[in-house]
Amino acid sequence: MTRIILMERPGGPEVLQPAEITLPPPGPRELRLRQTAVGVNYHDVYVRSGLYQTLPLPGVPGIEAVGVVEAVGSEVTGFAPGDRVGYVSGSYGGYAEARNLDAALAVRLPAGIGDAQWAATLMKAFTVCMLLHRVRRTRAGETVLVHAAAGGVGQLLCSWARHVGARVIGTVGSAAKAEIARAHGAHEIILYREEDVAARVAALTGGEGVAAAYDAVGADTFDGSIAALGFEGHLVNYGQASGPVAPFTPALLAGRSLTITRPIVFHYIRTPEKLRAMADETFAALAAGAFTPIDPLELPFAEAAQAHRLLEARQSPGGIVLVP
Ligand SMILES: NC(=O)c1ccc[n+]([C@@H]2O[C@H](COP(=O)([O-])OP(=O)(O)OC[C@H]3O[C@@H](n4cnc5c(N)ncnc54)[C@H](OP(=O)(O)O)[C@@H]3O)[C@@H](O)[C@H]2O)c1
Structure with a gap:
């Protein structure tokens, strides 16, 4: 039997209930993964609360994990039992101690970083790569605003934006978090x-404002960001x-x-080519010191x-993972 976290209806955290299933063998293009660390992301909160109705119910939430390949389907090439892989997937099913995964989603992870660190970092690092290098290319010398700068994505975003030469103004919800954001590269803290975010940004930029706001x-910050x-x-x-931004x-x-x-x-990772390019750019940035992996809080799977x-x-220290 395989332990999963099942959600039958949207609601509070209590709707996440441990359950057990019998896993079928992997399909021809699938890997059987024994998961060693499951990333918990804010996306999962939106799914659980019902803000995002993207997981068919009853269903297993979770969009990110790291694990070891135990078996491969008949048409799979490039992976073998014993390989360590990670994935980020909008098709859910991550909250499980083992699962079958479309092999096209699996990414071989660079060595030297633990499974829990990768499970807390991969999704967030891809997101930051998208923000700084896909959605809009950040340039050296410009000033950017990063909200929730001590959060998981926020930490990596401050660090990587500074690495490419931007001046980073981070916002945080408490004085204790200011130190965390500074330690990850924020030059200024609000x-x-x-x-008043806009007034402080104006003061810090000589009235010019920022080139980009992340x-x-x-809901609470949209007007100030504009x-x-x-x-x-x-x-x-x-x-x-x-909460969602009001129509404008x-x-x-x-x-x-x-x-x-x-x-x-x-x-931004919807094809194998895009996923490969995102992974290559993210791993190269990591090797170049653009960011350090998140050291997460590890909780028992249940x-x-x-x-x-x-x-x-x-109260997340930047990342939380469930350890099966
Ligand atoms: N679009 C994408 O593809 C994508 C991908 C990944 C993540 N994201 C988004 O990036 C954000 C950060 O994700 P994360 O997993 O790294 O989480 P996180 O930043 O570690 O946690 C969320 C942070 O948001 C701030 N916050 C402000 N108002 C809040 C409220 N009412 N309730 C709770 N938190 C509030 C808090 O920081 P303070 O205490 O400093 O206020 C909190 O720590 C999330 O909004 C997530 O949906 C988007």
Whole structure:
């Protein structure tokens, strides 16, 4: 029997319930994975709460994990039992101690970094690669705003943006988190629950505003992000930890010829070629010192609900993984 975390309906963390299934053999193009670390992401919270209705119910949430290949389907090439792989997938099923996975989704992971670190880092690092190098290319010398800079994506984003030469203004929810964001590369910090973000950005940029704002907080920060942008500035709204952004008119962007995007990382790795390119660029950036892997809080596999509670209470240390 294989342990899974099953969700029968949307709701609070308590809807994440341990269960058991019998796994069928892997299909011709699948790998059988024994998972060693399962990443818990904010995306999982949106799925669990019902904000995203993208997981058919009852279903197994989870979009990221690391594991060891135990068996390969008859048409699989390039993988063999014993290989360590990771994956990021919008097709769910990650909250499981073993699973069958489309081999096209598997990524061989560079050595020297533990399974838990990879399970906490892969999805977030791909996201940051997308933000800084796909959605809009960040240039040396420009100033960018990073909301929730001490969070999982936020830490990597501060670090990698600084690495390419940007000046990083990070926002955080508490003074304790300011130190975390600074340690990951933020040059300036704004306590965004106490201070006026746009006014502080104006003061820090001599009135110019930022070239780009990276905002996955959503409802609470959208207006401030728009107001913090300079001429031709770009807002990347890539999440909504505080709730979805209210509808707005394009006229909002006209005052300074602003642009806005709403990217999803799964779309940027939707073909084997795109996934390969994303993995290659991310692993090269890691090797070049653009960021360090996240050292996550490791919880027993059955404690998925507790992992969600910590994330929603803003108490994740940057990453949480479930260890089967
Ligand atoms: N579009 C994509 O493809 C993509 C991919 C990956 C992640 N994301 C998004 O990136 C964001 C960060 O993800 P993560 O997994 O790394 O999580 P995280 O940043 O570690 O946790 C979320 C953070 O958001 C802040 N926050 C602000 N208002 C909040 C509220 N009302 N409730 C809870 N948190 C609130 C908190 O930081 P403070 O305490 O500093 O306020 C909290 O720590 C999420 O919004 C996620 O959906 C998007």
